Every structure is written in C-alpha cells, then in structure tokens.
Amino acid sequence: MNKTVKNADEALAGLEDGMTLALGGFGLCGIPENSIAALVKKGKKNLTCISNNAGVDDFGLGLLLQKKLIKKMISSYVGENAEFERQMLSGELEVDLIPQGTLATRLMAGGYGMPAIFTPAGVGTEVAEGKEVRRFKFNGEEKDYLMEYAFEPDFSIVKAWKGDTMGNLIFRMTARNFSPLVAMAGKITIAEVEELVQPGELNPQEIHLPGIYVTRIFQGEKYEKRIEQRTVRKR
C-alpha cells in the first residue's frame, strides 16, 4: 500500500478549475509550502479554498491570490494581506468568514462521516443567518445551537512533520492545528512531509492521522517555515 508520489505536481493530478480545496495550517505555521508552489505553477482557477487564514502577500495562500486563482475563501481570520483586502473590497473575491471552532469541527465532521454538527458559536450573530437553530440541554444549561454542515473538499492538502509511505502522519508542535482535520475531510488527500519514512519506522501509538485518510504522499523539496510574529525575550 504505497501512496508515494514523486512531487507536488504529481500529487495534484486531477485538480480542475472550480474545485474546492481545504488546506492545513494556522497563519503560516504548518502550511503545505511545496503544494502551494505547485498550485501556483499549475494555475487552476476559480478555486474555493477552505483554510483558517489566507496567508500573507508573498507567502502561503497569498501566492494564489496574487495569481487570482481563488474565487472564494472560507476562513475564520484573514487580513495581514493587502492583495486579499483589495480583491475582497473590489468584489473579485468572495469571502465567507466563519468561527474558527466551526471551521475545525466542520472539517472533522467530514472525516468522521457526520453530515452535520451543532455548535453554539455564532448564535444570535450574522453567522446564524439562514441556519437552523436548535435548543439543547447540555452541561446543565439550556441553550441554542446552530446546525453546521460537514465540509467535503475535492482536495485536502496538508503538511506533516513525518509520514510513512502508507500515509500515516505525525505533526510537529502547533503545526498540527487544522491539518489532521483538513486531511480527514478530503475526497482526495495530499500530504507533503518534511521526512518520508518506511512503514514500521513510526510508532503506531504516536500517529496523529492514520494513513487511511491520505491518498498521496511526498517529501517536500524544502521548507522555508516563515515566522509571522517573531516574539522573543531577552536572555
């Protein structure tokens, strides 16, 4: 069961204009750098991208925005990105802002085969418009919940720290973030890894995402791992 492909280009086989992509990462942390570069090169248009953030002007999903490849972003937090702002305000780019926990849980729901979930996030706000509201008693409290639907992206693209050729993934530190959830939601799931190893080299107990969710895997050529907010203490 070898899921290895040569590179990002080969991994993206089958991607078409107008498809929906989900991408892992939080800010610039844990983003699939090599796949994003390949997406830019490939130039498929009118993409809908599900990703917590939209990158910065010259890195991450910002690179796709510059090429005007994205029709719609589904995110919880954007900004830090002038081209994004320009496209959004001019109406070139559709933006669907949703609560961060809702985003994460809708991806998880896709991977868990649950067509919908309930969350209190957004009740009474414009996020609730047009959505089904339902009252539940939970944790000793009666309150309203929104019903939110699972995401089912055509392609899911994530970066992991280590992966084996069967697709089992281990993430490093907070580069985990949305990535396992993104990976489990995809109809086709691409994992790029910093280190690709043979089956048996990862401890079965330490795997964050079982390979059954991964369709194609490759070792990324290089990783810049840019830091968005370098905050430090003096020694």
Added chain:
Amino acid sequence: MNKTVKNADEALAGLEDGMTLALGGFGLCGIPENSIAALVKKGKKNLTCISNNAGVDDFGLGLLLQKKLIKKMISSYVGENAEFERQMLSGELEVDLIPQGTLATRLMAGGYGMPAIFTPAGVGTEVAEGKEVRRFKFNGEEKDYLMEYAFEPDFSIVKAWKGDTMGNLIFRMTARNFSPLVAMAGKITIAEVEELVQPGELNPQEIHLPGIYVTRIFQGEKYEKRIEQRTVRKR
C-alpha cells in the same frame, strides 16, 4: 496544577448511589482495574454504567454485577458473563444495547461540547425507535441518520499507560479504545495509570488526552491485565 490523589478510594470521593459512570476499556483490555476494585469495596448502588462491555463473571464490571451494584448497563456487546445474563433475564438489570460507534461518538460528543450527533447506525432497526431521523446528503449519497445525544456521566473512569500529575494521558496499544472518549465526557474524570510521572516527562506531541479533561489521577497498585481470548501461532 497537581491532580494526584493517593488511591482509587480517594479518587472516588463524591460518588453516590444512583449516579452514572462511564468506564474505559474494550472487553478486559484497558479497564480501570483498581478503580473497579474500589467501587466494589465502596458498594454504592443503583449505578448506571456506560461501558462497551460488561466484563466477565469474575473480572471487570462482572465484579460490580456480582455485588448487584449496577442498575443499568449501556453497552454495545455483553455476554461472556453468566451473572449478567441471569440478572438481565430476571429483569433485575436494565440493559440498553447501542451500536459501538454510537457509544463512542456520544462519549466524544460530551467531551467536544456537542449536545447531539448524527449517525446512520441503527436506522430502520429497533435502535431507531423514538429517535429523530433526518435525511442528509453526504459523500454523494442521500441517506437517513439518527440524532443521538451526548453522554454526560457523573464520573468517568479510565486506565492509561502513563500519565503526569497534571492529568495528561498516554494509552498503550489497543488499550486506548474508548478510554480517551470516556475520559473527556465525565463531569468528574478519574484516571488510573500504570506509571505516574512529573510534568515535563511526557512529550507534549504524544499526549492522547490533555490533562484538562482529568480531575483526579493516581498510579494503580497493580495490574492483572487479564487476556480474554488468548490466540497464538505456533513458532
């Protein structure tokens, strides 16, 4: 943030007659042996137990059944237990049999703050009686799902392999099973561990259940780890 208690007895402080308990384990694999022994000693009655299985006659939850401490079992698979059968057929013991995935997901829903979930398991069967059925399109297919409610046990009791004093847990092999889900659902959660370590001794990336879900933790005195079906190959 030290959650250590001396032993199972101390961990069970606050347990009362008639409460609902969820217990980790699959068959006899990964069951909280020391806590079960303490429950027998404590003798609180009319307990409702949520557990995938009900143990065997002389081990696991079978020990509570012998003492007639359990009023109701919520499980996916029972049997292998003559006393269980006797109490069930005589009507002394209520038994609510539910699909295994439903059991797991209802526990998870408790820990994830989701009051209800949807699953296709049991649609069209007697499990669906009295439950809300809802049609969704998911994965290219329209089908019916049951709405099932989150579990909110008064006490959750699990056994882990390693844990630190802050309650972070790591499970070994398939002794993981329901245990992280049980642990996250409890109003009060007790973890007994084979090895209790200091904060910093566990790798933060390898933790299966973050300590925020654990109320009390102790190192079990000893573990028998009985095997239910010893199946082997000849060398």
Added chain:
Amino acid sequence: MLDKNGIAKRIAKEIKDGYYVNLGIGIPTLCANYIPQGVNVVLQSENGILGMGPFPFEGDEDADLINAGKQTVTLLPGAAIFDSALSFGMIRAQKVNLTILGAMEVSENGDIANWKIPGKMVKGMGGAMDLVASAKNIIVAMQHVNKAGESKLLPSCTLPITGLRCVKKIVTELGVLDVLPEGGFKLLERAPGISVEHIQNATAGKLIVDGEIPEMILD
C-alpha cells in the same frame, strides 16, 4: 459444497489491491489467510487498529493488543492505533473499502439481520450496525440454510434488522450471489458440484438465474 475455509477463500478473491478491509468474527476472519499474493491490503479492527497482523507467536501475547473479537493479535509495519471514535469515524466516512461479515438472514433487497434472536439471550450488536449502515461494499459470509434446513436468503428478514438495503454480495457454501439494487438474489457462481436447482431450493427469496451459471474457480 464449500466448507468455511472454502467460503473464506472465495471471498478473498473479492479483496482488491489497496483495499482497507474490516473482517467480522468467524468465517470473515479466515479470509485474511487467503488474500492473494501481490494484493496489498490493510486490515481494520474497529477497536482501533489499521494494519492488524496475524496472531502472535506463543509467549508474545500482549494483553494491550487485541482485535475487535478480543483475540490477541499483532501489528504489521505501518500500523496505526487510534480510539474508537476515530475508528467508527473512518467507517462512517466510508474510508474502509470492504466489510465482510456474517449474517443470520439476508433479504432480497439487501437487509441484514445478524444481532438478535428474540426470546434468546441478546449479546448486542457491537460494531455491526455501524458497519452495515456505513460501508459501501458489504459481503456477507454465511451458510445458505440454517441448522433447521431453512433458507437464510429470504424475501424479507424475520429477525430484527441490523441494517437496511446494505448487503451487496453473499458467499455461501453453495454459491456466490449479488443482491440487486432493484431486489433479488442474482446467482453468479455455483460451488463445485452444486446444481442451480439445489441453490434454487435453498433460496426462499427471489433467485435470479440468468443464462449459464459457472462453477466457481477457487485457485
């Protein structure tokens, strides 16, 4: 007429390279022994394993490593361990390509009954209801008739249902049958030495015999 290993052997031919497979208790478990050379499959056990291996060598049993039948097992290289919620999550999300399980009855529209006999001690459905409600591809391994000689392939199930319209294929000691979406058991193959008439007599539900029915080839 096939014995249990024969049924398992025939079903194993349905397992394709690259499949993730969940094997139920009994005959389905035996299928693992007959997976053809060169066919790479990963076995899922719903208590939280992908990459389940054979039973351990004597003395190597690990109480913390069992399958959904509570039997001691081993892991193969590339295995992964997870909790029960994720296990049924991947089942519900239809990431498991094939589910093989036993049945007490199957109806001609694909309903399955395999968890409960009213009036008898009920042990529970375990993961069966989740599996049959979710899997896209379900093969039933069972005897064609019960111990009383009554057909288990029925117009409709008489026992409490485990799942509706879910069984796609049935392999019994007598033959191989597809359950058609429009209803009916379509006979595909006969077991060695078994006549169509024999199968017809053992099938209470609607049997569809279309043209010559070949004898199955096992090796």
Added chain:
Amino acid sequence: MLDKNGIAKRIAKEIKDGYYVNLGIGIPTLCANYIPQGVNVVLQSENGILGMGPFPFEGDEDADLINAGKQTVTLLPGAAIFDSALSFGMIRAQKVNLTILGAMEVSENGDIANWKIPGKMVKGMGGAMDLVASAKNIIVAMQHVNKAGESKLLPSCTLPITGLRCVKKIVTELGVLDVLPEGGFKLLERAPGISVEHIQNATAGKLIVDGEIPEMILD
C-alpha cells in the same frame, strides 16, 4: 486611571488557582505577567496548546510553535499539543475556566461586539465567537470609551454582535463592573483617583451604584 498593564494586573486577580485560562490578543495577553505567586494556572491557546509559556529567548524561536496570535511562544512542563477541533471541543465543553478578551462594545445584558465594523475591512472573528458562545466565565478587558470619547458600555450594541448575554465582568481603565443577569453594569471598584461620577458619565448603559464603591487595590 489605569494603563493597559494596570487593567491586566487587576484582571489577573480574578485568575484562581487551578484555572485553565484562554487569553485573547492585546491586554488579555498581558495578564499572564501578573498572575499572583502560588496561583497555578494553565494557559490555553486555541490553535492547540495547553501549558503555553512565555516568549522564547532570542534565537530559540520555533516556527512550528506559535500561539493563536501567531506569536512565537514556548511550552511549560506538562504542556499538551492537540488539533484545532479538540481545542474548540474543550472550549465548547466548558473545560476552560476563564476567558479574557477585548471588546469594541458590551451591552448591559452582556452582549459583546468585537469582530466587525461595517464599512471597514473585516478580518474575521477567529476563535472569538466560539469562545464567547461557550465560556462560562468571560471577563472583558477594554477601554471604557472609544477614541471619539463615546462609551463602549451601552444599553445595546450598535456593532455586529459576537455573542449574546455572555460577558460576566468588565475591567476598564476606570473601574471594575459586573454585568448582572437581569441587566445592568454593577460598579464594583473604581480605578485609583477615579470618581463614581466620572464612571457614570463614561457609561451609556444602565450603571448600578450600590452604596460606597471602593477604590481598587492592585498590589
């Protein structure tokens, strides 16, 4: 009148031993610097950390270890890392004892607006809507009035709502106020040198002044 650090210092007194706390961006982040000795707390960051530590020493930054504000951070002993779904799971399940965040407006019934100004570039709600919808105990850290001198404590919010009836306590540069379940801002403490009248003038919503209002004690 308190500066930002003063507000953070006062809020830090609300953090009790054994609390799991989520700190928003801005003033709330500063609270971590003033947690009293002997009070053990665990900081949660919604991108997947329990046990977040201070910023790293220069040169120790790790691109894979950031907080929800995308700042490089460290882990303390006993930390745990998890994915975003579990992170919001524990928030929704109310395992996080205290959430401290900023606001543009708070209404006298506890509604909060802090994510969107119509007509301006909208950056998104991030995790704020999840946090305010779920947390049992929410303290808002903010300025009492905006840059135009208008009160941010209102009869009802004028900006798009982030969450309904969720704020329990507000600490501003002028004082400490509880939001009462039946509605109204109950003044609990005045900032050093600030009069009740000053606070009354800066509060557009219903202010409840019951008896003598003490000046706050910060050390």
